[in-house]
Amino acid sequence: MKSKCLECLSIDYDVINFEFVSDKKKPNGEAIIIKDAEMCRCQKCGSEWMSGAQIKALNEKIEELSYESLTPARIAEIRESMPFKTKADAAKFFCFNHKAFIKWEKGYSSPNKSADLLMRLVARSEENFNFVKELHDKAFRFDLADYHFLVKAEAVQVDEMNEHTYENNNATRSKEDKSYLWMINPTDNTADDYAMPMAA
Ligand SMILES: [Zn+2]
Structure with a gap:
């Protein structure tokens, strides 16, 4: 969508890059610096502003860089804290590929965000764990009362x-x-x- 100068209301502007330093940090503690953040500069009066879309794009980049996924060691800890006999049993419970925990815990690959989220949810409480167990027990039949x-x-x-x-x-x-x-x-x-x- 076209933006417009906040000062003189001109619709003639250039999109320029600038470096944005966020207050948020990367998981390793490093500062998050976006080198190619975008903003608009008015061709008439020279004032600068960010459009809604530019702010949204910048926030998405920052969110992506600050996101801390579970590490291989954490994944192993979480799995071991729950009553599974083997890694394959655990994978089956979560509906992951049967080699998922082997790969993730060795760091060969990482869970995607939804798998990461699912592990956190299930590990969070006995209630959540039991809910997934019940779902398996009843072959995932839908029951309104569960929701x-x-x-x-x-x-x-x-x-x-x-x-x-x-x-x-x-x-x-x-x-x-x-x-x-x-x-x-x-x-x-x-x-x-x-x-x-x-x-x-
Ligand atoms: Zn202007």
């Missing part, structure tokens, strides 16, 4: 529908009692619009 935010979102939907129904029907039922939603059949709606999975 906190989804359960919450559905509850909000039911509440909103309740309020809507109160207004329309002047109902006097308890807000906690949602069972009647199954039975109503408003003239301007089909019953299907109100059908929803009931909590057991």
Whole structure:
């Protein structure tokens, strides 16, 4: 998207490079210096600014350079802290390639960001570990109750529908009692619009 001079509002500008030194550090403690950061310089008045896209690009570079992935030693520690008999068992649990831990712990390759994130999540709590174990036990069958935010979102939907129904029907039922939603059949709606999975 075209940018525009903040001082004189001219749309004639050059894109110039400059060196940006970030407050953030690389994982090894080195300063993060972006040598080819971009900004705009107005051809008319000479004032300089960064467009939204330039700021975003710079932030992404800094984020990438400051990102600290798990080291081979950490990966080994994390795996050994959990109840796996072999590296292959651990790999299976995480749905990684069966040689993943062998390669990562020897430093032949590194986990990608999502694998790194998954190890951190599973190692974080017994609850997270057990959830993955349960998923394996039930062959990854989907169960709404497993998903906190989804359960919450559905509850909000039911509440909103309740309020809507109160207004329309002047109902006097308890807000906690949602069972009647199954039975109503408003003239301007089909019953299907109100059908929803009931909590057991
Ligand atoms: Zn200008």
